[in-house]
Amino acid sequence: MRTYSFGVETVPAAMAKDLVVGSVHDGRNYRIMLARVVGEEIIETRFLAGENDWEGHSAAELDSGYIIGGAVEGVATPDGGEGWKAYVARLDKSLNVLWERKIDVRENGAVYSVLPTEEGLFIAGETGRSGGKGFFLGRLSLEGELLLLRDFGHWEDVVFTALLPSENGFKLIGSVKTGRWEVRAFDFGSSGEFLGEKTLAEGIALTADLWCEKLVLAGYRGENFWVRVGKRNITLGEGTVTSMFATKDCLLVGGELEGNAVIVELSLNSPGREKWWTRESPGRTAR
Incomplete structure (x- = not known):
């Protein structure tokens, strides 16, 4: 390296x-x-x-x-x-x-x-x-x-999250604080005309992407490492997601978990059995 x-x-x-x-x-x-x-x-x-x-x-x-x-x-x-x-x-x-x-x-x-x-x-x-x-x-x-x-x-x-293509144009994803933090989606047409907004979840999303036709949000909720795939929420303890990389079969998210740098693998085929690797542990499976 x-x-x-x-x-x-x-x-x-x-x-x-x-x-x-x-x-x-x-x-x-x-x-x-x-x-x-x-x-x-x-x-x-x-x-x-x-x-x-x-x-x-x-x-x-x-x-x-x-x-x-x-x-x-x-x-x-x-x-x-x-x-x-x-x-x-x-x-x-x-x-x-x-x-x-x-x-x-x-x-x-x-x-x-x-x-x-x-x-x-x-x-x-x-x-x-x-x-x-x-x-x-x-x-x-x-x-x-x-x-x-x-x-x-x-x-x-x-907190700005991402600008993503959508069926009608573009979707701006961001987190806003109004007493509490929540993630919202703002929809725009192909020429930039405003189409509407929607609250997606509580928390702060630091990154977002489309994976297998589902919107993925990742960041933290309260003090917890948090990922939302479609409507499914995944939290894995104290920490923050800062990046992610999607493949056809799995999603890799990186960040900090329980004080360690970590990469977490999320699989479409095994929901609820997330795997993660840290600098101190060669491999671990979430139960």
Whole structure:
């Protein structure tokens, strides 16, 4: 295993094929990190920076390069910071910036998902400040023209989860705090028109995906490691799910469980018998 560091902090946040996007703190400010990886080797790096802090949060592959998203020109603080502009940029295969857009969304915005389509791309993320936070959805052409920007919600706090394709267009998944935390789905048409919203579950979802035609939410409920597959809830003790990877027959979720780094295998064929592996235990089966 190879490890790399480019500053005081090196934080990978997203990956699209061979491109890793994240943030690096150089001792003064955060910069967006772009790194192309082949196997365990980083073969090319670029850093994007400017006024104040710049952070990279999302990435997607295009036929001729990449789309990345993040937040720029803000000031990072432990509670999320202020002054952020939502950021989206198109890169060629050599990581050169072909165009970039800095978008003011309620004075504080960050792009946590980029989703290319045949006619352009959608971006989505969080906006606002503590006590008045919400989500946004934007649509751009592949040449960078902003065609739509929809900012919605006014909650005590929010956590953006994912932007997923759906039968009618797109589904924005996020957690909102209104006295308690709950996960909601916001449905949009193929052109970005709002179709409605639905509460899915209590808890905070840090990641979501579609698996075997079922919506999977993963994160934590209270203090418990939590996964929801369709309408089935799975909790495995104190901890948090931070990532997942789906195959045809099983779902792998990673995170922290009972103080250990863990990977949990969920199987369609054996519901109720989850397997997990930790750094301290070579194998264990949940009963």
